[in-house]
Amino acid sequence: MKQSEIKKTNPTVQDVARAANVSTATVSRALSAPDRVSAKTRDKVAKAVEETGYVLNHAARNLRRRDTGTIVALVPDIGNSHFSNILQGIETVCADRNLKVLIADTRKPSMSRQRINDYFSKNNCDGIVILDGHFSISEIRATNPKLPPIVTCGEWSDDPAVPIAVVDNLLGADLAVSHLLELGHRDIGHVTGLLTHKPGRDRVEGFKATLKRADLDPEKAWIFEGDYTLESGETAASTWLNLPERPTAVFCAADRTAFGFISALNEVGVRVPHDVSVVGFDDIDIAGHFVPPLTTVHQPRRAIGEQAAQLLLNVMEGGNPEEGNVKLQPWLVVRKSTAHRGGSQQD
Incomplete structure (x- = not known):
């Protein structure tokens, strides 16, 4: 033609x-x-x-479909730089489509259940990105079947119809533990994330699988239950100090947990990495400036946010949500919080 x-x-x-x-x-x-x-x-x-x-024509499209031109991002802690980096990726993609991003902190005292439920309305937004793993999308859909398009970001969904953009947590745990094994450590502990969430469970699974491949019994490994917070790291440090036999290295499921662990040990004169090596997970902005600078698993957070936004736009445009899962690869960043067994710094 x-x-x-x-x-x-x-x-x-x-x-x-x-x-x-x-x-x-x-x-x-x-x-x-x-x-x-x-x-x-x-x-x-x-x-x-x-x-x-x-x-x-975005304006005409919005009028025709009665769209709001707004995407809602439900975030459990806006002050956490882990989430702020993801939000930057979401906002970059949405800005290219003339879409506004409304950020809602789901853990604020003023955020009532009714207010959160109001976001799950097609009248209030065109789509939702969920970064909070506490939501059961299946339960929400049971009470409100006419939901706007939804994707989860950094978390897994209990609804197979919801696309996800996540990091490969199994691989991340493998990178952390393999690094410690290469440094000669055989007595390795793990401070977990939330075990009610799949990312936390995957990091435990990856931790145990890597030990097993090294002919170490994962069931005899030290597991300190945590929740990604500074406080859980401090609690794990207290437990570690009271052990008759201590692991020489500890893999923490989050950088903030590692910071709490290291700080609590420092207060009683235990030196990292001379007395114990520590690896984190996330590589948040302060990780490279902590004392000592933290060896950690880097999550490509901005890329995760960008992928989540692209998945959401695809569903909004009529794409099949069940074909859209994205899993991004993390990588290890070696700094000064890990050393060879016995305390000598790695090259």
Whole structure:
């Protein structure tokens, strides 16, 4: 078809779909989440857009669909830099689509259950990104079946219809424990995250699996139950101090837990890494400036946020939510909180 025959005053997405010989849903995905379609399809859609002169009109789209132009991010602790980095990624992607991001701190005293439930309404937002693992989406859907599109970010969902963007926690735990094994440690403990959440359970599973591969009995390993907080690290340090036989290295499920663990030991003269090596998980901004600088598993938090936002946009544009899970790879950042068994600093 000649370009002059295709172009008209107000081309629509249907015109683009006809010109590219694809569905309107495919056009929407190609424009809103290009990484979700093949390069060949992207090229076909891009050529059709140029031929038809189509321009995505966000204001008209919002009026037609009665959209709010707003995405809600439900966050358990806005003050935690782990979440603020993820939010930066979400906001970057949404800004490109002229979407506002409303951030709601789910743990604030003023955040009532009714107020949270109000967010799960199509009248109040176009989509929701959940960063708080305490939500049961299945229970919410049972009482309110007409939910806006939802994705979870950094957490797993109990609803298979909800896409997730997470880090590979099993791999992260493996990186941490393998590093300690390479330094000669055989007596290794783990301060867990929340065991009611899958990320916390996965880190325990990864910890035990790596020990088992090293011919160490994971059931005899030291497990200190925690919840990602400074306080749980302090509690684990107190327990560690009272052990008749102490692990020479400890893997903490979160950097903040590691900070609490190290600080409590420092108060009684126990030196890290001379007396015990410590590895964290997250690589939050302060990790490299702590004393000693923390060896930790880096989560690509901004990328996790960007992927979560792309998943949400794809569902909002009619994509299949059950095809959208994304798992990103972490990596180990070696600093000064780990040393060879016996206290000598690694190279």
